[in-house]
Amino acid sequence: MLTAINKDGTWITLPEKIPANMIDDWRKSADYYCPCCKMELTIKAGSVRVPHFAHKNSSSCRASSEPESAYHLMGKRKLFQWFLSHGYHVDLEAYLPEIKKRTDILVRIGGNRYAIEFQCSVIPEAEFMERSRAYQSIGIKPIWILAAKSLKRKSFYEFSISRFQWLFVTGSCHHPFLWMYCPETDHLSVLKNLTPFTPRTVFAELTTASLKLLPPSRAVPQNCLRFPFLPVWRYKRNGWSLHRVKTARRCDPVFEALYLHHISPATLPIEVGVPVRGMLLIETASIEWQAWLYMDVFQEKRTGEKIYMADIIRIFRKRSKKGEIKFRPLPLLHEKTIEYPLDQYIMLLEQLGYLTKLEEGVFKVEKEFTLPFTSDQAQILEKDFYDKHKLMMEKGNIQYNQ
Numbered sequence: 006m007l008t009a010i011n012k013d014g015t016w017i018t019l020p021e022k023i024p025a026n027m028i029d030d031w032r033k034s035a036d037y038y039c040p041c042c043k044m045e046l047t048i049k050a051g052s053v054r055v056p057h058f059a060h061k062n063s064s065s066c067r068a069s070s071e072p073e074s075a076y077h078l079m080g081k082r083k084l085f086q087w088f089l090s091h092g093y094h095v096d097l098e099a100y101l102p103e104i105k106k107r108t109d110i111l112v113r114i115g116g117n118r119y120a121i122e123f124q125c126s127v128i129p130e131a132e133f134m135e136r137s138r139a140y141q142s143i144g145i146k147p148i149w150i151l152a153a154k155s156l157k158r159k160s161f162y163e164f165s166i167s168r169f170q171w172l173f174v175t176g177s178c179h180h181p182f183l184w185m186y187c188p189e190t191d192h193l194s195v196l197k198n199l200t201p202f203t204p205r206t207v208f209a210e211l212t213t214a215s216l217k218l219l220p221p222s223r224a225v226p227q228n229c230l231r232f233p234f235l236p237v238w239r240y241k242r243n244g245w246s247l248h249r250v251k252t253a254r255r256c257d258p259v260f261e262a263l264y265l266h267h268i269s270p271a272t273l274p275i276e277v278g279v280p281v282r283g284m285l286l287i288e289t290a291s292i293e294w295q296a297w298l299y300m301d302v303f304q305e306k307r308t309g310e311k312i313y314m315a316d317i318i319r320i321f322r323k324r325s326k327k328g329e330i331k332f333r334p335l336p337l338l339h340e341k342t343i344e345y346p347l348d349q350y351i352m353l354l355e356q357l358g359y360l361t362k363l364e365e366g367v368f369k370v371e372k373e374f375t376l377p378f379t380s381d382q383a384q385i386l387e388k389d390f391y392d393k394h395k396l397m398m399e400k401g402n403i404q405y406n407q
Contacts, residue, residue: 108145120147197212204290
C-alpha cells in the first residue's frame with residue numbers, strides 16, 4: 006500500500022522514490038498504521054522495490070488480502086495522478102469504514118463517487134462480486150481496470166478472454182467494453198465491440214491512448230459505427246462445423262443431441278450460429294445454444310405453423326437448468342434479461358423472412374431452415390446466405406450507447 010496514517014490520524018503518502026540514505030529517516034520519523042485494521046506498518050523500499058507500506062507482522066487485514074506488485078503500485082499511483090491533474094477530487098487508497106474496504110482510488114465526479122480498482126492478479130470470482138456489491142451498497146460505482154499485460158491477442162480482431170476477465174466488462178448489452186491500463190507505457194486501452202464466439206474467444210476492437218493526451222471525461226469509448234467481424238466470424242464458424250467434434254469431450258450433450266437428430270456439425274443449418282446483439286449474456290457458444298433452439302423448436306416446424314415466444318423461453322430455461330446452456334456473470338453490465346439475446350435472434354429471423362409476427366409473442370413460420378445433405382452443400386448455402394444478408398447482419402450487430 007502507498008498510504009498510511011500516523012498516531013494523530015494524519016494520512017501519509019509515500020513518494021514515488023526514496024533515496025537510499027533517507028529510507029531510515031522515513032522509518033524513524035513516525036509510526037505508521039493501517040487505516041483499516043490499525044495495525045503497525047513498516048516501509049519497504051530498495052533499489053528495485055517501489056516504496057510501499059506493509060504490515061509488520063502477518064495480518065488478516067481485509068484491506069490487504071492480496072500482495073501488491075511493483076506494476077500494481079505504479080499503476081494506481083499514475084491513475085491517481087491522472088485524475089488529480091484534471092482537477093478531480095480524488096483520494097489514493099481511500100478507506101471506506103462503512104464496508105471496511107480500501108479502494109485503489111476514489112474519485113468524485115459531480116455528485117457521484119467511483120471506486121477505481123486496478124487489478125493485476127486473478128482473485129476469486131466471489132470476491133470480485135462481493136467487493137463490487139459492497140461499493141454499490143453505499144452508492145459508489147465500481148470501475149475495474151484490468152492490467153493490460155494480461156490480455157491475450159490471437160489476431161487483429163481475435164482475443165482470448167478468461168471467465169475472470171469477462172467480469173470486468175462494463176457499459177451495456179448494446180455497448181459493452183473492457184478497460185485496461187499499462188503503467189509502463191502509461192496507456193489506457195479499451196476493448197470494445199465485444200462479440201463472443203465461444204466462452205473464451207471474442208472478436209473485438211482494441212483502441213489505445215496515452216493518459217497524457219486523454220482526459221478522464223473522454224475515457225468512455227465512442228459508439229461502434231460498423232461491425233467488421235463477419236468475415237472472421239464465418240471463418241470461425243466453418244472451422245467449428247468441420248473440426249469442433251474432434252475436441253469435444255465424450256458424451257457432450259449438444260453433440261449427442263445432434264447425433265440423435267441425425268445432424269452432423271458440418272451440416273447444421275446455416276441459420277444456426279449467427280451473431281446477434283446481446284449474446285455475450287450467454288456463455289455457451291452461439292452456434293451451440295442456437296443449435297439447441299433449432300432441435301427443440303424449429304426443426305419440426307413447417308411453413309404456416311405458429312411459434313410462441315413463451316415456449317422458446319421455457320425450453321431455453323429448461324436447457325439452462327440441465328447445464329446445457331450456461332450464462333455469463335457480468336456484474337458491471339447494465340442489466341438485461343436472459344431473454345434479450347433470444348429476442349434478438351427471433352427478430353433477426355423475422356428480418357430475414359423466416360418468421361412473421363402475428364401478435365406480441367406469436368410468430369408464423371414463413372420459411373423453414375435448410376438442412377444440408379453434405380458439407381459441400383453446406384459451404385454453398387453458407388456463401389449464398391451471407392451474400393444475400395451480409396448488410397442486414399452487419400447492421401443488426403452494430404453496437405451503440407443508449
